[in-house]
Amino acid sequence: MKKTLALFLVFLMAVSLTACGGSNESGSSASGSPEAGSKDGKVSIIITNGKGEIATQWEQAAKDFMAANPDIEVEAISQAVGDTVNLLDKLTASGKTVTMAMMAPDSIVNKYKDFGVDLSGEKWNADTVYGVKDASGKVAGFPFSIEGFGLVYNKSVVEKATGGTFDPYSINTRDKLKALFDKIQASGVKYPVAYQTENWSVANHYSTQFLNQAEDPSTIVEQLKAGTFDLASNPVWNGYYDTMDLLASPQYNKYGERPLGKYYDDAHLSVGKGESAILFNGNWAFDSLKAVSGESFGFIPVPVDNNPDNPLNNKIAAGPTNILVINKAATPAEQDAAKKFLNWIVYDQKGQDFLVNQAQIVSAFKNNPNKVTNPLGAAIAEAVQAGKTLPFSSNYVKVEDWGNILAPDIQKYIAKKESRTDLAKVIENYFKTQK
Amino acid sequence: MITEKSRLKSLGNQLFFTGPTIIFFALAVLIPFAYGLYLTLTDMTSPINPIKFSGFGNYKTAFMDTAFWESMWLTVEFVVATVLIINILGFILAFLVTSGVRMQNFFRTSLFTPNLIGGLILGYIWQFIFVQTLPSIGDKLGIEWLRLGWLGDEHLAFWAIVIVTIWQSAGYMMIIFVAGLINVPKDVMEASTIDGANAWQRLRNVTLPLMVPSFVVTVFLTLKNAFMVYDVNYSLTAGGPYGSTTMVSMHVVQKAFSENIYGVGQAEAIMLFVIVAVITGLQVYFSKKMEVAA
Numbered sequence: 001m002k003k004t005l006a007l008f009l010v011f012l013m014a015v016s017l018t019a020c021g022g023s024n025e026s027g028s029s030a031s032g033s034p035e036a037g038s039k040d041g042k043v044s045i046i047i048t049n050g051k052g053e054i055a056t057q058w059e060q061a062a063k064d065f066m067a068a069n070p071d072i073e074v075e076a077i078s079q080a081v082g083d084t085v086n087l088l089d090k091l092t093a094s095g096k097t098v099t100m101a102m103m104a105p106d107s108i109v110n111k112y113k114d115f116g117v118d119l120s121g122e123k124w125n126a127d128t129v130y131g132v133k134d135a136s137g138k139v140a141g142f143p144f145s146i147e148g149f150g151l152v153y154n155k156s157v158v159e160k161a162t163g164g165t166f167d168p169y170s171i172n173t174r175d176k177l178k179a180l181f182d183k184i185q186a187s188g189v190k191y192p193v194a195y196q197t198e199n200w201s202v203a204n205h206y207s208t209q210f211l212n213q214a215e216d217p218s219t220i221v222e223q224l225k226a227g228t229f230d231l232a233s234n235p236v237w238n239g240y241y242d243t244m245d246l247l248a249s250p251q252y253n254k255y256g257e258r259p260l261g262k263y264y265d266d267a268h269l270s271v272g273k274g275e276s277a278i279l280f281n282g283n284w285a286f287d288s289l290k291a292v293s294g295e296s297f298g299f300i301p302v303p304v305d306n307n308p309d310n311p312l313n314n315k316i317a318a319g320p321t322n323i324l325v326i327n328k329a330a331t332p333a334e335q336d337a338a339k340k341f342l343n344w345i346v347y348d349q350k351g352q353d354f355l356v357n358q359a360q361i362v363s364a365f366k367n368n369p370n371k372v373t374n375p376l377g378a379a380i381a382e383a384v385q386a387g388k389t390l391p392f393s394s395n396y397v398k399v400e401d402w403g404n405i406l407a408p409d410i411q412k413y414i415a416k417k418e419s420r421t422d423l424a425k426v427i428e429n430y431f432k433t434q435k
Numbered sequence: 436m437i438t439e440k441s442r443l444k445s446l447g448n449q450l451f452f453t454g455p456t457i458i459f460f461a462l463a464v465l466i467p468f469a470y471g472l473y474l475t476l477t478d479m480t481s482p483i484n485p486i487k488f489s490g491f492g493n494y495k496t497a498f499m500d501t502a503f504w505e506s507m508w509l510t511v512e513f514v515v516a517t518v519l520i521i522n523i524l525g526f527i528l529a530f531l532v533t534s535g536v537r538m539q540n541f542f543r544t545s546l547f548t549p550n551l552i553g554g555l556i557l558g559y560i561w562q563f564i565f566v567q568t569l570p571s572i573g574d575k576l577g578i579e580w581l582r583l584g585w586l587g588d589e590h591l592a593f594w595a596i597v598i599v600t601i602w603q604s605a606g607y608m609m610i611i612f613v614a615g616l617i618n619v620p621k622d623v624m625e626a627s628t629i630d631g632a633n634a635w636q637r638l639r640n641v642t643l644p645l646m647v648p649s650f651v652v653t654v655f656l657t658l659k660n661a662f663m664v665y666d667v668n669y670s671l672t673a674g675g676p677y678g679s680t681t682m683v684s685m686h687v688v689q690k691a692f693s694e695n696i697y698g699v700g701q702a703e704a705i706m707l708f709v710i711v712a713v714i715t716g717l718q719v720y721f722s723k724k725m726e727v728a729a
Contacts, residue, residue: 093482260586260676262565262584266566407677415676
């Protein structure tokens with residue numbers, strides 16, 4: 001009996017294996033055939049959204065778009081918040097052809113470098129400078145959202161300390177930032193900074209800022225890969241860590257005595273409530289801050305040195321953080337339908353309303369008249385309009401690698417378990433393995 | 436005499452009863468496992484790209500991955516700590532709640548409750564305790580080792596995971612031990628009492644040998660759970676500070692899904708499977724030999 005059972009199991013496994021291979025083949029061939037995407041004359045497309053927090057708005061947008069375009073059927077799928085498995089990978093592995101996928105801008109030169117179609121001929125390129133280029137230099141990414149990071153501050157706490165209205169751009173040197181900390185401390189706030197040390201924050205965001213010293217950050221990435229860029233002697237690279245030392249110092253930082261730990265929630269609570277004044281994060285921090293009170297917030301640029309004329313001290317890093325890319329493997333009809341959806345977001349009143357008013361996303365497009373209500377988003381939008389932005393530096397590196405491979409060393413540096421020269425070596429060695 | 440027909444009939448009978456289970460077991464475990472094995476022999480960064488055959492290269496990379504072995508060693512330390520403490524504590528608790536203390540049913544229920552909370556939620560609850568509650572207690576009462584959050588120190592963060600795991604599992608093991616303790620025959624205990632054995636001798640020479648079947652189960656469960664720990668690890672420390680508490684499962688997930696090296700991640704998962712299968716297999720084999728009949 002055992003033998004027959006075993007035989008049966010082996011048979012089952014064999015069948016399953018061949019079945020797996022078979023389904024993969026049929027999946028890819030189906031996507032190539034012209035009638036795959038059409039149902040009774042309709043074109044049906046699949047669009048994915050990686051921002052789980054706007055899942056309902058995304059679905060509503062698809063419905064509104066379908067109402068305006070009855071010949072297109074849109075299946076809008078959203079990634080669950082916190083899901084680590086990539087939605088595009090998941091759907092593709094199950095044999096579906098995703099027509100248009102949302103992804104991080106660095107993906108189209110790394111993981112999905114052969115995925116997207118050329119979008120450089122689209123009309124919306126005239127209304128934005130944020131179209132994301134692929135390795136061959138063609139625009140392949142539709143800038144869906146603009147986000148930025150800097151020193152988030154609680155307006156009422158800072159204004160109480162400085163007396164009167166506070167202009168965040170007046171803090172354009174490290175010494176001025178230190179003076180601000182002292183003023184805040186003098187006003188009765190024991191720890192002006194609540195410095196949270198999540199891996200993506202200290203690595204992907206904070207530690208890539210030095211790339212902005214070049215007009216085009218990718219030139220520095222190229223030099224690092226070639227091994228010709230010396231970090232330890234680079235004043236900008238060192239400058240950002242001098243500022244980090246200030247932010248994480250026991251004198252000003254709430255967690256200074258043990259700077260590492262799971263402080264994300266606590267840091268946002270502290271700044272939200274006004275028990276601390278400043279933390280380093282992006283406009284998305286508002287979700288964690290607003291839960292606490294009706295306080296208002298803004299961004300201070302991260303100063304790198306004591307030269308008030310240095311553009312790095314006067315601008316905020318902001319740029320596209322989510323892009324929409326159209327799948328090469330989709331049929332031309334499907335691709336056209338997806339392109340229509342992009343135009344709908346940019347030019348249709350309902351599409352503009354969806355992006356900014358409903359989803360509360362800072363639009364990359366000049367023609368969008370709406371404004372986000374979230375104060376941090378509004379600060380980014382103002383910086384974009386005033387031209388006070390630097391490139392969103394993490395778009396130029398492989399964010400997964402920075403979060404996993406380099407972040408532990410940066411955190412060790414913060415905990416004073418690794419010297420800055422060692423950190424420089426680790427980063428340089430990492431880049432040498434990236435070809 | 437078994438004829439061809441009756442053999443077929445019995446096979447049919449067997450399939451009728453076990454078939455549905457086998458199908459679902461195959462769908463949920465066997466097929467993904469076989470497909471996973473196949474994936475380890477390929478070079479895949481994303482399902483978008485065509486799969487390329489790469490031989491045993493992934494296993495070679497996995498073997499040379501020092502971070503994998505570091506996280507494996509950390510997991511072994513974690514296994515030793517949790518398996519020992521959970522079983523000892525679970526047994527002591529079981530002994531106490533069967534000794535006839537007042538409200539013992541209430542204690543059984545409350546000690547078991549943590550196990551009903553999912554590991555993720557448990558991790559977030561304890562994160563709050565370690566980051567906010569304990570430091571504020573330490574601050575108020577001037578207890579130096581509680582004043583700073585535990586999760587920022589690599590050794591304390593490790594023990595934080597151990598403590599939460601113990602808190603979660605000890606009650607569950609206690610229930611298994613309670614069942615074992617209740618099944619120790621009264622006559623044997625009486626006989627040993629009449630023979631003049633004191634409480635310690637009764638425990639040592641009668642109860643414990645008869646409890647071996649329970650220990651086989653609990654040690655197996657705690658071993659397996661400790662090797663596979665992920666949820667508490669993820670929600671409590673997320674591998675931090677500076678990657679010092681990355682257990683082996685988390686390392687595999689990071690390799691496969693975050694660094695997008697599916698092949699190597701899957702190969703490491705297979706290696707983990709083999710290690711855990713061998714260790715738990717040996718454990719069950721040898722501890723079964725220790726079983727005695729009453």
